[in-house]
Amino acid sequence: MDYGRVEEDWSHKLLAPSPSADGATFRPAGISAQGARTAARQMRTALELLEARMQTIEAQRLCPLDLHALAPVPQKILALGPDHPESLAWLWANWGTTWPVRHVEEITDQESPGSSAEGQASLALRFVAADWTPWRIIAAVRERWPELEFSLAVLPLVE
Structure with a gap:
């Protein structure tokens, strides 16, 4: 998985305008470009940790003498x-x-x-x-x- 690309995509999604109920687009208030990058970095870190844990669990599950x-x-x-x-x-x-x-x-x-x-x-x-x-x-x-x-x-x- 390209974690850098995932992080960048999340940053863009956090900053992208979203459609409102009436069809107009708006940008969520209160999130800056720096905030979006920080949130995306935190999500990337969480995803990396989760994947590492899953690999550890999988490795344990595949123990040849479990x-x-x-x-x-x-x-x-x-x-x-x-x-x-x-x-x-x-x-x-x-x-x-x-x-x-x-x-x-x-x-x-x-x-x-x-x-x-x-x-x-x-x-x-x-x-x-x-x-x-x-x-x-x-x-x-x-x-x-x-x-x-x-x-x-x-x-x-x-x-």
């Missing part, structure tokens, strides 16, 4: 907050870990400790988990999609 997408946390549990004992108990019972996996990234074949059979597609991910691995959700995914194969390896944290 435990919430695989086993959604009920709204009742979410409302309790992440440190509430009931929340922790639900996460442990359903995910096998007490917080979402973090720093999920795809790793290349050279970095991956496992290998797939010839002709099989594979995906290797590196992530950080709170309590070992999210073993309960992996068990649930294995049960739901038995044709998928999983290989887990504990790797040292790289600093």
